Amino acid sequence: MYEEHEEGTTNHRDIFDKCRTDGGYFGMMRARDDHYFTRPTLPPIAGRVMEFDGHPTVMWSVNNYLGFADSEEIKQTAIEAVKEFGVSSPMGSRMMTGNTPYHQELETRLADFTQKEAAFLFNYGYLGVLGTIQSVVGPDDVLIMDKLAHASIVDAAFLSRGQLRVFKHNNAENLEAVLKHVNRSRKGGVIILIEGVYGMTGDLAILPEIVELARKYDARVFVDDAHGWGVMGPHGRGTADHLGVQDGVDIYFGTFAKAFASIGGFSASRKDVIEWIAYNARTQVFAKSLPMVYVQSLGKALDLVTAADDRRDQMWANSNALKQGLKEHGYFVGPGDSPICSVFIPVRDETVETVGIRTVTFLRDRGIFVTAITYPVIPLGLCMYRMIPTAAHKPEDVARTVEVFQAMRDELKLDFTIEKEDLVKVRKVFGT
Ligand SMILES: Cc1ncc(COP(=O)(O)O)c(C=O)c1O
Numbered sequence: 063m064y065e066e067h068e069e070g071t072t073n074h075r076d077i078f079d080k081c082r083t084d085g086g087y088f089g090m091m092r093a094r095d096d097h098y099f100t101r102p103t104l105p106p107i108a109g110r111v112m113e114f115d116g117h118p119t120v121m122w123s124v125n126n127y128l129g130f131a132d133s134e135e136i137k138q139t140a141i142e143a144v145k146e147f148g149v150s151s152p153m154g155s156r157m158m159t160g161n162t163p164y165h166q167e168l169e170t171r172l173a174d175f176t177q178k179e180a181a182f183l184f185n186y187g188y189l190g191v192l193g194t195i196q197s198v199v200g201p202d203d204v205l206i207m208d209k210l211a212h213a214s215i216v217d218a219a220f221l222s223r224g225q226l227r228v229f230k231h232n233n234a235e236n237l238e239a240v241l242k243h244v245n246r247s248r249k250g251g252v253i254i255l256i257e258g259v260y261g262m263t264g265d266l267a268i269l270p271e272i273v274e275l276a277r278k279y280d281a282r283v284f285v286d287d288a289h290g291w292g293v294m295g296p297h298g299r300g301t302a303d304h305l306g307v308q309d310g311v312d313i314y315f316g317t318f319a320k321a322f323a324s325i326g327g328f329s330a331s332r333k334d335v336i337e338w339i340a341y342n343a344r345t346q347v348f349a350k351s352l353p354m355v356y357v358q359s360l361g362k363a364l365d366l367v368t369a370a371d372d373r374r375d376q377m378w379a380n381s382n383a384l385k386q387g388l389k390e391h392g393y394f395v396g397p398g399d400s401p402i403c404s405v406f407i408p409v410r411d412e413t414v415e416t417v418g419i420r421t422v423t424f425l426r427d428r429g430i431f432v433t434a435i436t437y438p439v440i441p442l443g444l445c446m447y448r449m450i451p452t453a454a455h456k457p458e459d460v461a462r463t464v465e466v467f468q469a470m471r472d473e474l475k476l477d478f479t480i481e482k483e484d485l486v487k488v489r490k491v492f493g494t
Pocket of ligand 1: 186187188189191212214257261286288289317318319325326327
């Protein structure tokens with residue numbers, strides 16, 4: 063029943079009232095109409111050097127791990143697909159009218175490549191994580207999530223209506239305690255939700271321990287390998303393969319938005335599990351099918367990524383050189399075993415915002431584009447730069463970056479030494 067109101071006679075709050083405040087997650091930046099630190103305006107093609115704020119900058123903030131963002135072969139495949147199929151086809155969801163032999167063939171290839179029985183495509187990685195977890199988890203089930211898991215996993219846990227528990231990042235002891243506790247009163251199934259490579263910090267999941275614990279306590283393992291798929295291991299088969307435990311991963315998830323420099327994602331698992339996901343993942347059942355232009359481009363990207371060991375070698379060489387160069391100049395580089403380079407500096411006499419803003423401005427103004435991560439993602443008292451070396455970077459990009467970091471150390475007169483008390487906080491980030 064609708065209640066009728068004369069206009070202006072109630073003093074109810076308008077749902078949009080909050081939009082006139084400076085609130086919201088990034089409220090301070092929004093209030094400043096910031097386009098420097100948040101939502102920086104950049105040219106559309108990702109590359110090693112990108113124009114920012116009127117001058118070229120060496121780009122360390124784009125997940126173009128293998129440098130395929132400007133691949134002529136992928137562009138050509140996409141052009142041919144658009145000529146043949148247009149930009150929207152097939153129309154409709156996979157369930158109704160959007161399923162084609164091309165989608166199915168790509169899924170078979172993804173299943174083979176990830177050594178699983180079957181795979182299912184999603185239109186975005188975010189939607190894939192959401193749909194996969196929501197479909198397999200019911201109200202009686204328990205999700206046990208790593209504290210540093212990506213926002214898509216957090217959102218999926220809420221959408222699923224299962225009971226959420228969190229364990230300390232990469233901490234097997236704490237995970238075991240949670241599993242024991244959950245098993246005392248469990249009514250349904252249990253799934254452990256982790257990333258393969260943690261995208262913010264660059265450390266790898268302690269997958270062998272997690273797989274063993276899952277078997278011991280009758281739980282399943284879901285790995286979001288957004289940053290490891292195409293990047294880690296021989297042929298880029300991902301973090302679990304790299305660590306020799308792909309068999310122990312019950313649902314392997316990859317996105318195409320990073321090493322594949324495209325869009326979409328997939329889950330790979332047992333055949334019955336994938337069929338269940340295909341019929342129950344709301345983000346795909348009720349969404350239009352992935353357009354042919356992407357299906358075809360992804361097929362080409364899969365050919366290229368699997369054959370790109372030379373590019374992976376280049377990416378590792380750039381990563382190692384960057385980490386080494388920064389360490390030599392006294393910077394503290396996180397212990398992660400992925401190409402991601404996380405650099406920590408302590409914050410003592412100033413606020414973390416001031417240090418973040420001063421240092422990022424110093425670097426960007428001198429042609430080095432980095433992004434700073436601060437509290438609440440990492441503990442107060444630390445500022446972290448998350449840098450992504452790619453196969454596209456050149457030795458001179460690394461050399462110039464190290465040089466500017468050195469100048470920052472000297473000119474800003476900040477003490478960048480990580481002391482014992484800072485190390486405790488860094489350890490907290492990495493769960494060690
Ligand atoms: C760990 C992780 N999972 C999922 C996603 C979402 O993937 P997509 O960008 O393909 O939607 C991201 C993207 O940032 C990610 O880093």
